[in-house]
Amino acid sequence: MGKASLFRPGLFRSAGVMAALLLSTMAAAQDRPWPHAPVHGGAAVAGTTLSIDALYQYQSLIGTTPEGYSWTRDGGTVLFLWNDAGFSFRDIWAYSVRTGKKTRLTFLGRDSKPEAEQKGVAQAIALDGKGRIAFTVGGQLHIRAADGTITKVETDKQAIRKLALSPDGTRLAFISGNPVDARNRVTLGGVLWVRDVATNGDSAARRVAGADDPKVYINDFQWSDDGRTIAFQQGDDRAMPERDIYYYAKGALQNNRVIRAFPGDETTKATVGVVTLATGETRFFERPEAKDHIWDYGLSGDGRRLFVSGSDMEAKAHTIYVYDVATGARETFYQLREPKHLRPDWKVAWAPGDDGLIILTDRDGWLHLYHQRAAGAAPRQITSGQWEVESFTVDRKGRQLYFTANEAYIPERQIYRVPVAGGAIKRISGAAPGTHEPVYSPDFRHIADWYSNDDTPPELYLIDTAKPGRAVQVTRSPQPAFYDQTWANIGYVEFPSHVDGVPLIARLSLPANYDPAKRYPVIVGSVYSDAVRNQWGGRRAHPTWGLDQYFVARGYIVLNVNIRGSWGQGRDHNQTQYHSYGETDINDLESGVRFLVEKGYADPRRVGLWGSSYGGLMTIMSLAKKPGVYAAGIAGAPATNVWHAYPSQMWIMGPPDGPDMPGRYEAQSALYQAQGIRDPLMIIHGTRDPVVLYSDTIALAEGMIGREQMFELVTLPGANHAWASDTLPQARFAFKKMVDFFDRNVRDRK
The missing domain is CATH 2.40.128 (Lipocalin)
Incomplete structure (x- = not known):
């Protein structure tokens, strides 16, 4: 029986859009048999003929x-x-x-x-x-x-960012100061300025908010509808510890000094303020839990009220406060606590006419839109179903909600519209599968749409919302040589967890000349949460698209599993990841391997695994706890010690106290679980990394050396956490090391 018969409805959905899209309209999706063997030059070929150097160039092949x-x-x-x-x-x-x-x-x-x-x-x-x-x-x-x-x-200012025009078009607001690195919280100031648009002078802006202390900074803001006030969020890092990251690069000792909290440390204190531009008066709106997260804030259309949406540090209790801007009086508008909640995917906006709030929440187990008109009132559900809303925008004049969701299929992000009053949901983005990231025109007549699918790199399309399903392609980014290559054949498979039967989905990349009679070597990865998306490369800003294609062309199958803790399959699905780094997640990865072996795709002796950061944690945990399942693994910048994670990781791993500590953290830390590693391991890590400390990799290495466990260490001098994105030469070097390692230990294994 041929393997194509395995892909029954519900088990497989084709990416379905070929690379050559029409310039005038997005082609409708076409189902195609899979696996298939495209013809290139008269013969079936495995995939791209390009080398790593040719795939990754300064003049990008994909544009x-x-x-x-x-x-x-x-x-x-x-x-x-x-x-x-x-x-x-x-x-x-x-x-x-x-x-x-x-x-x-x-x-x-x-x-x-x-x-x-x-x-x-x-x-x-x-x-x-x-x-x-x-x-x-x-x-x-x-x-x-x-x-x-x-x-x-404004030549006297540095790191100018966050430009925003006032609603009447007369003034320009912006933040200046030194850059804010959102990943490692290196914060060196942020001041809010406003200048008249008609002014042609150099330093013509007026400072309206911000402190002289570089650890107290404005990180974002929004104009009121009447342009008289600006609401802003201020961060205060003065209580946070500073840490020195010493490393050698360029022949000398360097120090990357960062403001960096570990679980249990003091974190950023976030506060929302409103400044009245005419008087310069600023009012801050305090919350009872001043150290908790702020996820959203916004002024009502009339400027009289302000909502602040936040949660506790562990993202278990979601609270929305509404303030009277003039007096500062606060009311608790909405509150819900879920003890095992993992993901702070909540979003909030004012309803048309300031008639309460539109709330994106998973209170029914799936992320959906609700309308709550008054404090303490029961939210009215607008969307429902076993699918999730990712983001939304309110068309106040049209009294409509535009949103992106995976209603069509788990890996997709399509654009939809629904009346605030409720009713039928209309798909705006047409029939083609893929991922959309929309930016709406002020009148909601048109959408500037970032669109991509498994077969085509991202492009800008223009959608007319009065004519759903049709889109004009604005850009054509790939170089001509892109269309001369044969790329991987990508699809999706569904299977149950071998541990608890929970349904899982994976993105599968096959060689274009796939032979159902053969069993192939497999690369699982790069492993991470939210790793299954119908878009070029699988994840946006994911630099390993070419590496994946190169692996496939060399005869590998590449598998990406949507592990527990990922967005899109409901709260019950992701909550099983609670307190379970290196346990439930790696079981899901193994379930994907078992599926491929059972269905005849994979050679069980030739399976490799890799991931970076959290993916590095999963790689090392998999090799330690599941010896023999993988022939080899590569861990990039591996998060081996959750004691040194960001405090936000407490969403999953819990707080660093309680009667079950330190055992709970040690159980989730690869540093303490590595004794079982017997299969080949490569570690790739940059010495400057402030997110996952290189010193933790050294601690792991010392332990493995003491236990006489063999491994390979690739040190990237001065490299940051995103080691594959720092520089092109560094990425090429690391990718070639990875290919050599997997070829030796997986593909060519005897």
């Missing part, structure tokens, strides 16, 4: 992703950041809805050196409808005039 979508106030033009030649420097482009023409507005990347890997323009917003644009590059603010002339302004 430069269009990013930073921003609409003009009249909704007639969308700005975006792009490089049509595939280099990393993004310039400003514009697309006119009326004419259907895209235009390059800046040419700053002409003089940049490709090997510099510069990101170019970071943000651009239109100041009027005549071509005047404010943008940032290199942390500096620039104004592009209607005639194309560019002037640098």
Whole structure:
């Protein structure tokens, strides 16, 4: 019996969209037999013929992703950041809805050196409808005039970011200071400024909020609808510990000093404030749990009320407070506690007419939209079903909610619309499977849509919301050579956990010349939560798309499992991960391997596993607890010691106290569980990493050496946590080490 017969409805869904999409409209999905054998040059081929060096170049084969979508106030033009030649420097482009023409507005990347890997323009917003644009590059603010002339302004400020135009278009607000690294919380200041749009002077902005202490900073803000006030969130890191990360690079001892909390340490104190621009008066709105997380905040349309959505440090109790802006009076609007809650996916916004709040919550076990009109009132459910809403936007005038969800299939993110009053849900993004990330025009007539699927790298599309299902392709990013290659055949399989029977789903990449009569070597990974997405490379900003394709072309199957703790399959599905790092998750990975072996895809003696960060934890735990299941594993920047995790990881691993400690943390830490490793292990780690400390890798290495366990260590001098994204030479080096290791220990294993 051929393996194609295994893929019954419900077991497999094809990615279904070929690489050559029409410029005018997104092609409808076409089911195709799978596995299949595309013909390339008259013969079936395994996949791409390109090397690692050819797949990863300064001029990217898959192109430069269009990013930073921003609409003009009249909704007639969308700005975006792009490089049509595939280099990393993004310039400003514009697309006119009326004419259907895209235009390059800046040419700053002409003089940049490709090997510099510069990101170019970071943000651009239109100041009027005549071509005047404010943008940032290199942390500096620039104004592009209607005639194309560019002037640098606010030259006395650094790291300018978060540009936002007032609703009436007369003032520009922004934050300046030193950059804030959201991953390792290196915080060196953030001050809020406002300048008149009509002003052409250099240092013309007025400081409206922010402290001189670099550890007290504004990290984001939003205008009120009338432009008279600005609500902002302020972080205070003064109580947090500072840590020195010493490492050798460039022939000398270096120190990466960071503000970094471990579980149980003091964390950032977050506070929401509102500043009245006419008077400069600022009011802060305190919460009873001042050290807890803030997930959302927002002013009502009339500016009189403010909601703040937050939770405790372990993300178990979700609370929404509503304040009277004039008096500071607080009421508890919404509250729900779930003892095993893991994911703070809540989102909140004001309903049309300030008639209460729209709340995205999983109170019924799945993330859905609710409307709650008053404090303490019962929320009315708007969407329902065994699928989840990822994000939403309120069309106040149209009294509609636009949202992205996986209603079509777990790995997808499609765009939908539903009336606030409830009723039928309408799909806006059409029939093609894939992932959409929409930015709506002010009148909600059009959507600037970041779209990708398993077969096609991301592009900008323009959707007319009055004509659902049709989209105009604005960009074409891949280089011509992209279309000359044969890529992996990607699909999805579903199977039960071999431990508790919970349904699981995985993304499966097969060689294009897949032979059902053969058993193949398998690479499981890179393993992580939320690893199964119908988009190019599987995850956005996932730099290993080319590595995966290279593995497949060398005769491997690549498997990605949507482990417990991931988004999209409901609260009961992910809650089984509670207190279970290195247990339930690695069982899910093994279930995927068992499925492939049982169905005849995988050679059980030739299965490799790899992941980075949390994926590194799972890799080492799998080798330690499941000897013989994997022929070899690679752990990148492995989170081996949860005592040194971020406090936010307490969502899963719990607080660092209680009668079951230290046993609970040791059970979830690969550092204390590595005694069982017998199979080949490679560790890749950068010495500068502030997220997962290189010293923890050394502690693991010392223990393994003491126990005479063999392993390979690849040290990347001065590399950060995202070691595959730091520099192109470093990524190529690391990927080649990985290929050599897996070929020796997995593919060519006798």
